[in-house]
Amino acid sequence: MIQLLFLVLFAEGAVALLLMVKVGPLRELAMRAVDQVKTGKGPATVKTLACTLSVILMSSVASILKIQNRGLKVGTVSPMDQVLWRTHLLEASLIGYTLFLAFVIDRLHHYLRKLMTLRKTSSTSREEVEKLQMENRSLREKEEKSSSEMKKLQREIAKLNESMKKLKSETEEHERKASTAEAHVNALQKQSEELLLEYDRLLEDNQILQTQLLSRG
Numbered sequence: 001m002i003q004l005l006f007l008v009l010f011a012e013g014a015v016a017l018l019l020m021v022k023v024g025p026l027r028e029l030a031m032r033a034v035d036q037v038k039t040g041k042g043p044a045t046v047k048t049l050a051c052t053l054s055v056i057l058m059s060s061v062a063s064i065l066k067i068q069n070r071g072l073k074v075g076t077v078s079p080m081d082q083v084l085w086r087t088h089l090l091e092a093s094l095i096g097y098t099l100f101l102a103f104v105i106d107r108l109h110h111y112l113r114k115l116m117t118l119r120k121t122s123s124t125s126r127e128e129v130e131k132l133q134m135e136n137r138s139l140r141e142k143e144e145k146s147s148s149e150m151k152k153l154q155r156e157i158a159k160l161n162e163s164m165k166k167l168k169s170e171t172e173e174h175e176r177k178a179s180t181a182e183a184h185v186n187a188l189q190k191q192s193e194e195l196l197l198e199y200d201r202l203l204e205d206n207q208i209l210q211t212q213l214l215s216r217g
Contacts, residue, residue: 002087005094012101019108034109050102053095060092 018030037046067085 002091002094005091005098009094009098009101012098012105016101016105016108019105019112031109031112034105038109046102050099053099057092057095057099060088060095063088064092 015030015033018026019034021027036042064085067081067088071081
């Protein structure tokens with residue numbers, strides 16, 4: 001029994017050490033071994049063994065106390081009781097350490113699994129954050145590009161407005177010149193009509209003079 005407890009204790013110590021210290025792929029192997037123990041009928045078997053060891057531990061503690069009480073009553077402890085006391089003490093110590101290491105291994109496995117899950121979640125969150133940053137950077141680039149295009153369009157619109165103002169002023173100038181030319185043409189037409197009237201009057205006067213001259217001759 002004691003040799004088996006020593007073997008179990010060394011095995012648990014090795015597993016606990018591998019879980020605490022990362023040595024190549026050995027931690028992953030230890031995690032898989034504990035996973036297999038915790039799946040299927042493993043938990044029930046472990047609980048049964050733990051209950052059995054607890055009963056043996058209490059029996060050993062009771063035997064130790066019984067031997068101590070007997071020694072106190074008699075005043076001396078016989079060599080046989082000393083051997084039994086040491087055997088029960090060693091057995092109880094080994095069982096206690098075995099149960100304690102089993103609890104430590106269980107907690108280490110639990111927290112390591114949680115840590116691995118958190119690392120995966122953190123890695124996924126980091127990838128999502130990087131993706132969002134890339135999208136944000138892309139949106140900023142698009143926004144800058146759109147802003148530059150807007151500024152370019154605004155400059156073109158300003159140029160077109162200036163061209164339209166220039167054309168409008170030139171059109172007004174042409175209209176003003178056209179109206180001036182039209183007024184000048186009207187004045188020339190009026191003057192021409194007056195000259196024609198004067199010419200007709202002079203012709204009439206000339207005819208009258210010719211008629212008078214002929215009548216006198």
